[in-house]
Amino acid sequence: MIQQIDDATGRLLATVGRLTDEEVRGPSLLPGWTRGHVLAHVARGGDALRNLLVWARTGVETQAYTSREARDEAIEAGSGRPAAEHVKDIAGSAEAFGSEVAxxxxxxxxxxxxxPGIPTFPADGVLTRRLVELELHHTDLDAGYHPSDWPSSFTELDLPEPMRSQRDERLAW
Structure with missing residues:
Protein backbone atom coordinates (compact mmCIF):
# COMPACT_ATOMS: atom_id res chain seq x y z
CA MET A 1 0.00 0.00 0.00
CA ILE A 2 2.97 2.31 0.52
CA GLN A 3 3.61 2.34 -3.24
CA GLN A 4 -0.07 3.19 -3.84
CA ILE A 5 0.26 6.12 -1.42
CA ASP A 6 3.40 7.33 -3.17
CA ASP A 7 1.73 7.03 -6.58
CA ALA A 8 -1.41 8.86 -5.39
CA THR A 9 0.77 11.61 -3.92
CA GLY A 10 2.62 11.94 -7.21
CA ARG A 11 -0.63 12.27 -9.16
CA LEU A 12 -1.93 14.89 -6.73
CA LEU A 13 1.29 16.89 -6.87
CA ALA A 14 1.21 16.81 -10.69
CA THR A 15 -2.33 18.22 -10.66
CA VAL A 16 -1.51 20.91 -8.11
CA GLY A 17 1.63 21.82 -10.05
CA ARG A 18 -0.57 22.71 -13.04
CA LEU A 19 -2.92 24.96 -11.07
CA THR A 20 -2.57 28.73 -11.12
CA ASP A 21 -2.80 30.73 -7.92
CA GLU A 22 -6.23 31.92 -9.06
CA GLU A 23 -7.41 28.34 -9.62
CA VAL A 24 -6.23 27.38 -6.12
CA ARG A 25 -8.49 30.12 -4.75
CA GLY A 26 -11.42 28.76 -6.79
CA PRO A 27 -14.16 26.50 -5.44
CA SER A 28 -13.69 22.81 -4.83
CA LEU A 29 -16.45 20.22 -4.85
CA LEU A 30 -16.63 20.44 -1.05
CA PRO A 31 -19.19 23.03 0.06
CA GLY A 32 -17.59 26.16 1.46
CA TRP A 33 -14.04 25.08 0.66
CA THR A 34 -11.74 26.40 -2.02
CA ARG A 35 -9.15 24.16 -3.65
CA GLY A 36 -6.69 25.79 -1.24
CA HIS A 37 -8.70 24.54 1.72
CA VAL A 38 -8.66 21.00 0.32
CA LEU A 39 -4.90 21.17 -0.30
CA ALA A 40 -4.17 22.52 3.17
CA HIS A 41 -6.36 19.75 4.59
CA VAL A 42 -4.42 17.09 2.65
CA ALA A 43 -1.11 18.38 3.99
CA ARG A 44 -2.33 18.70 7.58
CA GLY A 45 -4.01 15.30 7.27
CA GLY A 46 -0.65 13.78 6.38
CA ASP A 47 0.85 15.39 9.46
CA ALA A 48 -2.01 14.10 11.61
CA LEU A 49 -1.63 10.55 10.38
CA ARG A 50 2.12 10.77 10.91
CA ASN A 51 1.39 11.74 14.52
CA LEU A 52 -0.64 8.56 14.92
CA LEU A 53 2.26 6.50 13.60
CA VAL A 54 4.58 8.16 16.12
CA TRP A 55 2.14 7.08 18.84
CA ALA A 56 2.12 3.51 17.54
CA ARG A 57 5.90 3.41 17.25
CA THR A 58 6.73 4.96 20.62
CA GLY A 59 3.70 4.11 22.74
CA VAL A 60 3.54 7.76 23.80
CA GLU A 61 0.05 9.07 23.12
CA THR A 62 0.24 11.53 20.24
CA GLN A 63 -3.15 12.59 18.97
CA ALA A 64 -3.69 13.36 15.30
CA TYR A 65 -4.56 16.98 16.09
CA THR A 66 -4.22 18.91 19.33
CA SER A 67 -7.89 19.91 18.92
CA ARG A 68 -10.61 20.27 16.31
CA GLU A 69 -10.16 24.05 16.52
CA ALA A 70 -6.41 23.78 15.86
CA ARG A 71 -7.12 21.55 12.85
CA ASP A 72 -9.63 24.01 11.42
CA GLU A 73 -7.34 26.99 12.06
CA ALA A 74 -4.41 25.29 10.31
CA ILE A 75 -6.55 24.53 7.26
CA GLU A 76 -7.87 28.08 7.12
CA ALA A 77 -4.39 29.57 7.59
CA GLY A 78 -2.95 27.49 4.77
CA SER A 79 -5.83 27.79 2.34
CA GLY A 80 -4.84 31.11 0.76
CA ARG A 81 -1.29 30.22 -0.18
CA PRO A 82 -0.02 30.25 -3.76
CA ALA A 83 -0.08 26.98 -5.69
CA ALA A 84 3.70 26.50 -5.49
CA GLU A 85 3.56 26.70 -1.69
CA HIS A 86 0.83 24.07 -1.61
CA VAL A 87 3.04 21.79 -3.72
CA LYS A 88 5.93 22.24 -1.28
CA ASP A 89 3.69 21.75 1.75
CA ILE A 90 2.08 18.56 0.46
CA ALA A 91 5.44 17.18 -0.68
CA GLY A 92 7.02 17.96 2.69
CA SER A 93 4.14 16.42 4.60
CA ALA A 94 4.30 13.32 2.38
CA GLU A 95 8.04 12.99 2.91
CA ALA A 96 7.65 13.24 6.70
CA PHE A 97 4.82 10.68 6.59
CA GLY A 98 6.95 8.34 4.49
CA SER A 99 9.86 8.66 6.91
CA GLU A 100 7.62 7.69 9.80
CA VAL A 101 6.26 4.73 7.86
CA ALA A 102 9.85 3.59 7.21
CA PRO A 116 -12.29 10.83 18.74
CA GLY A 117 -15.41 9.84 16.84
CA ILE A 118 -13.81 6.84 15.12
CA PRO A 119 -13.74 3.25 16.36
CA THR A 120 -10.32 2.07 17.55
CA PHE A 121 -8.20 0.74 14.69
CA PRO A 122 -4.73 -0.79 14.24
CA ALA A 123 -1.85 1.41 13.10
CA ASP A 124 -1.75 -0.29 9.71
CA GLY A 125 -5.15 1.34 9.12
CA VAL A 126 -3.32 4.67 8.91
CA LEU A 127 -2.01 3.60 5.50
CA THR A 128 -5.52 2.96 4.20
CA ARG A 129 -6.72 6.27 5.63
CA ARG A 130 -3.90 8.14 3.90
CA LEU A 131 -4.58 6.53 0.54
CA VAL A 132 -8.30 7.27 0.82
CA GLU A 133 -7.61 10.87 1.79
CA LEU A 134 -5.31 11.38 -1.20
CA GLU A 135 -7.63 9.83 -3.78
CA LEU A 136 -10.88 11.35 -2.55
CA HIS A 137 -9.53 14.84 -1.97
CA HIS A 138 -7.73 14.82 -5.31
CA THR A 139 -11.18 14.30 -6.84
CA ASP A 140 -12.65 16.99 -4.56
CA LEU A 141 -10.36 19.58 -6.13
CA ASP A 142 -12.50 19.59 -9.28
CA ALA A 143 -9.29 20.02 -11.24
CA GLY A 144 -9.57 17.27 -13.84
CA TYR A 145 -9.08 14.17 -11.65
CA HIS A 146 -12.19 12.01 -11.48
CA PRO A 147 -13.23 8.70 -9.95
CA SER A 148 -12.69 7.18 -13.41
CA ASP A 149 -9.00 8.06 -12.95
CA TRP A 150 -8.69 6.05 -9.74
CA PRO A 151 -6.57 2.93 -10.09
CA SER A 152 -8.47 -0.34 -9.83
CA SER A 153 -6.39 -1.19 -6.76
CA PHE A 154 -8.20 1.69 -5.05
CA THR A 155 -11.70 1.17 -6.44
CA GLU A 156 -11.59 -2.52 -5.50
CA LEU A 157 -10.13 -1.94 -2.03
CA ASP A 158 -12.39 -3.25 0.75
CA LEU A 159 -12.76 -0.15 2.89
CA PRO A 160 -14.26 0.16 6.36
CA GLU A 161 -16.96 2.73 7.00
CA PRO A 162 -17.16 5.67 6.65
CA MET A 163 -14.43 5.52 4.00
CA ARG A 164 -16.45 3.12 1.82
CA SER A 165 -19.45 5.46 1.76
CA GLN A 166 -17.23 8.46 1.07
CA ARG A 167 -15.70 6.70 -1.94
CA ASP A 168 -19.14 5.59 -3.14
CA GLU A 169 -20.40 9.16 -2.82
CA ARG A 170 -17.64 10.40 -5.14
CA LEU A 171 -18.38 7.61 -7.61
CA ALA A 172 -21.92 8.94 -7.88
CA TRP A 173 -20.79 12.47 -8.78
Whole structure:
Protein backbone atom coordinates (compact mmCIF):
# COMPACT_ATOMS: atom_id res chain seq x y z
CA MET A 1 0.00 0.00 0.00
CA ILE A 2 2.97 2.31 0.52
CA GLN A 3 3.61 2.34 -3.24
CA GLN A 4 -0.07 3.19 -3.84
CA ILE A 5 0.26 6.12 -1.42
CA ASP A 6 3.40 7.33 -3.17
CA ASP A 7 1.73 7.03 -6.58
CA ALA A 8 -1.41 8.86 -5.39
CA THR A 9 0.77 11.61 -3.92
CA GLY A 10 2.62 11.94 -7.21
CA ARG A 11 -0.63 12.27 -9.16
CA LEU A 12 -1.93 14.89 -6.73
CA LEU A 13 1.29 16.89 -6.87
CA ALA A 14 1.21 16.81 -10.69
CA THR A 15 -2.33 18.22 -10.66
CA VAL A 16 -1.51 20.91 -8.11
CA GLY A 17 1.63 21.82 -10.05
CA ARG A 18 -0.57 22.71 -13.04
CA LEU A 19 -2.92 24.96 -11.07
CA THR A 20 -2.57 28.73 -11.12
CA ASP A 21 -2.80 30.73 -7.92
CA GLU A 22 -6.23 31.92 -9.06
CA GLU A 23 -7.41 28.34 -9.62
CA VAL A 24 -6.23 27.38 -6.12
CA ARG A 25 -8.49 30.12 -4.75
CA GLY A 26 -11.42 28.76 -6.79
CA PRO A 27 -14.16 26.50 -5.44
CA SER A 28 -13.69 22.81 -4.83
CA LEU A 29 -16.45 20.22 -4.85
CA LEU A 30 -16.63 20.44 -1.05
CA PRO A 31 -19.19 23.03 0.06
CA GLY A 32 -17.59 26.16 1.46
CA TRP A 33 -14.04 25.08 0.66
CA THR A 34 -11.74 26.40 -2.02
CA ARG A 35 -9.15 24.16 -3.65
CA GLY A 36 -6.69 25.79 -1.24
CA HIS A 37 -8.70 24.54 1.72
CA VAL A 38 -8.66 21.00 0.32
CA LEU A 39 -4.90 21.17 -0.30
CA ALA A 40 -4.17 22.52 3.17
CA HIS A 41 -6.36 19.75 4.59
CA VAL A 42 -4.42 17.09 2.65
CA ALA A 43 -1.11 18.38 3.99
CA ARG A 44 -2.33 18.70 7.58
CA GLY A 45 -4.01 15.30 7.27
CA GLY A 46 -0.65 13.78 6.38
CA ASP A 47 0.85 15.39 9.46
CA ALA A 48 -2.01 14.10 11.61
CA LEU A 49 -1.63 10.55 10.38
CA ARG A 50 2.12 10.77 10.91
CA ASN A 51 1.39 11.74 14.52
CA LEU A 52 -0.64 8.56 14.92
CA LEU A 53 2.26 6.50 13.60
CA VAL A 54 4.58 8.16 16.12
CA TRP A 55 2.14 7.08 18.84
CA ALA A 56 2.12 3.51 17.54
CA ARG A 57 5.90 3.41 17.25
CA THR A 58 6.73 4.96 20.62
CA GLY A 59 3.70 4.11 22.74
CA VAL A 60 3.54 7.76 23.80
CA GLU A 61 0.05 9.07 23.12
CA THR A 62 0.24 11.53 20.24
CA GLN A 63 -3.15 12.59 18.97
CA ALA A 64 -3.69 13.36 15.30
CA TYR A 65 -4.56 16.98 16.09
CA THR A 66 -4.22 18.91 19.33
CA SER A 67 -7.89 19.91 18.92
CA ARG A 68 -10.61 20.27 16.31
CA GLU A 69 -10.16 24.05 16.52
CA ALA A 70 -6.41 23.78 15.86
CA ARG A 71 -7.12 21.55 12.85
CA ASP A 72 -9.63 24.01 11.42
CA GLU A 73 -7.34 26.99 12.06
CA ALA A 74 -4.41 25.29 10.31
CA ILE A 75 -6.55 24.53 7.26
CA GLU A 76 -7.87 28.08 7.12
CA ALA A 77 -4.39 29.57 7.59
CA GLY A 78 -2.95 27.49 4.77
CA SER A 79 -5.83 27.79 2.34
CA GLY A 80 -4.84 31.11 0.76
CA ARG A 81 -1.29 30.22 -0.18
CA PRO A 82 -0.02 30.25 -3.76
CA ALA A 83 -0.08 26.98 -5.69
CA ALA A 84 3.70 26.50 -5.49
CA GLU A 85 3.56 26.70 -1.69
CA HIS A 86 0.83 24.07 -1.61
CA VAL A 87 3.04 21.79 -3.72
CA LYS A 88 5.93 22.24 -1.28
CA ASP A 89 3.69 21.75 1.75
CA ILE A 90 2.08 18.56 0.46
CA ALA A 91 5.44 17.18 -0.68
CA GLY A 92 7.02 17.96 2.69
CA SER A 93 4.14 16.42 4.60
CA ALA A 94 4.30 13.32 2.38
CA GLU A 95 8.04 12.99 2.91
CA ALA A 96 7.65 13.24 6.70
CA PHE A 97 4.82 10.68 6.59
CA GLY A 98 6.95 8.34 4.49
CA SER A 99 9.86 8.66 6.91
CA GLU A 100 7.62 7.69 9.80
CA VAL A 101 6.26 4.73 7.86
CA ALA A 102 9.85 3.59 7.21
CA UNK A 103 10.69 3.94 10.92
CA UNK A 104 7.80 1.73 12.05
CA UNK A 105 8.95 -1.59 13.51
CA UNK A 106 6.97 -4.56 12.20
CA UNK A 107 5.47 -5.19 15.64
CA UNK A 108 3.99 -1.69 15.88
CA UNK A 109 1.54 -2.00 12.98
CA UNK A 110 -0.99 -3.77 15.19
CA UNK A 111 -0.92 -1.06 17.88
CA UNK A 112 -4.48 0.10 18.55
CA UNK A 113 -5.09 3.79 17.92
CA UNK A 114 -7.93 5.88 19.24
CA UNK A 115 -9.23 8.95 17.46
CA PRO A 116 -12.29 10.83 18.74
CA GLY A 117 -15.41 9.84 16.84
CA ILE A 118 -13.81 6.84 15.12
CA PRO A 119 -13.74 3.25 16.36
CA THR A 120 -10.32 2.07 17.55
CA PHE A 121 -8.20 0.74 14.69
CA PRO A 122 -4.73 -0.79 14.24
CA ALA A 123 -1.85 1.41 13.10
CA ASP A 124 -1.75 -0.29 9.71
CA GLY A 125 -5.15 1.34 9.12
CA VAL A 126 -3.32 4.67 8.91
CA LEU A 127 -2.01 3.60 5.50
CA THR A 128 -5.52 2.96 4.20
CA ARG A 129 -6.72 6.27 5.63
CA ARG A 130 -3.90 8.14 3.90
CA LEU A 131 -4.58 6.53 0.54
CA VAL A 132 -8.30 7.27 0.82
CA GLU A 133 -7.61 10.87 1.79
CA LEU A 134 -5.31 11.38 -1.20
CA GLU A 135 -7.63 9.83 -3.78
CA LEU A 136 -10.88 11.35 -2.55
CA HIS A 137 -9.53 14.84 -1.97
CA HIS A 138 -7.73 14.82 -5.31
CA THR A 139 -11.18 14.30 -6.84
CA ASP A 140 -12.65 16.99 -4.56
CA LEU A 141 -10.36 19.58 -6.13
CA ASP A 142 -12.50 19.59 -9.28
CA ALA A 143 -9.29 20.02 -11.24
CA GLY A 144 -9.57 17.27 -13.84
CA TYR A 145 -9.08 14.17 -11.65
CA HIS A 146 -12.19 12.01 -11.48
CA PRO A 147 -13.23 8.70 -9.95
CA SER A 148 -12.69 7.18 -13.41
CA ASP A 149 -9.00 8.06 -12.95
CA TRP A 150 -8.69 6.05 -9.74
CA PRO A 151 -6.57 2.93 -10.09
CA SER A 152 -8.47 -0.34 -9.83
CA SER A 153 -6.39 -1.19 -6.76
CA PHE A 154 -8.20 1.69 -5.05
CA THR A 155 -11.70 1.17 -6.44
CA GLU A 156 -11.59 -2.52 -5.50
CA LEU A 157 -10.13 -1.94 -2.03
CA ASP A 158 -12.39 -3.25 0.75
CA LEU A 159 -12.76 -0.15 2.89
CA PRO A 160 -14.26 0.16 6.36
CA GLU A 161 -16.96 2.73 7.00
CA PRO A 162 -17.16 5.67 6.65
CA MET A 163 -14.43 5.52 4.00
CA ARG A 164 -16.45 3.12 1.82
CA SER A 165 -19.45 5.46 1.76
CA GLN A 166 -17.23 8.46 1.07
CA ARG A 167 -15.70 6.70 -1.94
CA ASP A 168 -19.14 5.59 -3.14
CA GLU A 169 -20.40 9.16 -2.82
CA ARG A 170 -17.64 10.40 -5.14
CA LEU A 171 -18.38 7.61 -7.61
CA ALA A 172 -21.92 8.94 -7.88
CA TRP A 173 -20.79 12.47 -8.78
Missing amino acids: AMPDGSWGFQLSV
